[in-house]
Amino acid sequence: MAREIHGMVEKRGAGLWLTHVFMILGVLVIFFPIWLAFVASTVTQPEIVKPPMPLLPGDQFWENYSKALFSGVNVPVATMLFNSLVMAIGIAVGKIVISLLSAFAIVYFRFPGRMVFFWMIFLTLMLPVEVRIVPTYEVVAGFGMLNSYGGLIFPLIASATATFLFRQFFLTIPDELAEAARVDGASPMRFFWDIVVPMSRTNVAALFVILFIYGWNQYLWPLLITTDPEMNTIVMGIKQMFPSGDDTADWPVIMATSILAMIPPVIVVVSMQRLFIRGLVDSEK
Template sequence: MIGQSPIRTFIAHAVLILGVLVVAFPIYYVLVASTHSLQTILRPPLPLVPGDQGWANYSTALFGGVGRIGGVAVGTLLFNSTVVALGIAIGKIIISLLSAYAIVFFRFPGRMVFFWLIFITLMLPVEVRILPTYKVMVDLNLIDTYTGLILPLIASATATLLFRQFFMTIPGELVEAARVDGAGPWRFFRDILLPLSRTNIAALFVILFIYGWTQYLWPLLVTNRSDMNTIVIALRKMISFADADTQWHLVMVTCVLAILPPVLVVVLMQRWFVRGLVETEK
């Protein structure tokens, strides 16, 4: 900043660097531990430099299977988590787009009543309605299925509200011009609203993907088979109360692999994510 003294600049940078180190060191520690053998991890102190067991540990976890989670490979868990996270993110965005589009651009009786009913569901998270939701999944034979993992979580009042607020900023002249050009409701939605909503969709996708990836309670209830577990559920099952019964080198590998997809999504979509949060001129 203009007029900032060198001492204040140094202190600000020192605080920022300290904060980064505090956040990054546990991740680095897990990464280093994933390259050492179980014996090395159980014999403290753990070295702070990578070991020579990285390839063996990652190969065993990804393809060989882990005993404490029914011999399922971590690669299967990653696939399950990816399907669930993508299904939740894409499903929430599609439903929220369509519901916000209907509320803003269509005139029908009870339009605002439906909007407020959707808005009220913000006070009803999945933990509140988990018993009736689980009963419905059992009755529909959706236990241990991707549909059962995804379907109860794809409605989003927050995303509907955000899209509604954005759609309300669309000038009425643009709607009239599209109508004069002969654009029907579907064409107007596809050719005009979707391109204008790209940054909002990207920002919400990042948030919702991470939301789906980190789900714990619902996948824990709706999955009984080990091969349908998500990686977050499997991590908890891999840890025993006794250190000797826990394959800590594989736990550390699983931790690293569980972190990578959300980090990749944020890094690859960072520009769109920031634009979607801060851009005001559409």
């Protein structure tokens, strides 16, 4: 018996060791292109175009990053980062607020055709932005919201996925809580803010991370409704930094911009990592 237990421990130890080795190798493979981009953002243009490319950071860190942040190629990167930040936060918060309210209404209010409305919302998953982009553009242009934060945010704040996820979670909340709140004289909105929203905290955190990255990575919609360079987002800016024709790309500045564009999503994911994981896997809300 002791030998069997000893053999199981050895097998588990070997398997755990191999698992960690493969995980480390996977992280290195994923991280290596990011490291190359960082190195390229700290060297001069000749060092990049002349092989072999260096694998250690250079001495042009402050020069390249200050040029990207405050000068850029067309627009300072600081301006584009701010535009992307406003857009990503606006989309994430808007989607969560609207989805919370719509899911609450579908679950806790009894009105004719409520399930019809729910499935109509759910069917909008089949209509991505690319399918409805022309009529959406006409509506936004008709309201005079071109080249504005409202035009960037409002057409993208409806979310059938978030509504569905919140509805499924609300169905797991015991009916006794709603009955107790009704007996205590709480209004529906008081029950919503004091009980339902706090219980949805981990779900909100998980969705905020996903929706923030979704808003941050938007390219087609901002490209369509913004003609003012001052309203460019960071994803648009990186694309526009690549020259056309025989012009030479300023690779250190482009790589510095790419690294700067990764920082806000990384900060959001790392700072909300615990709540994000709990919101995805924790069954006891």
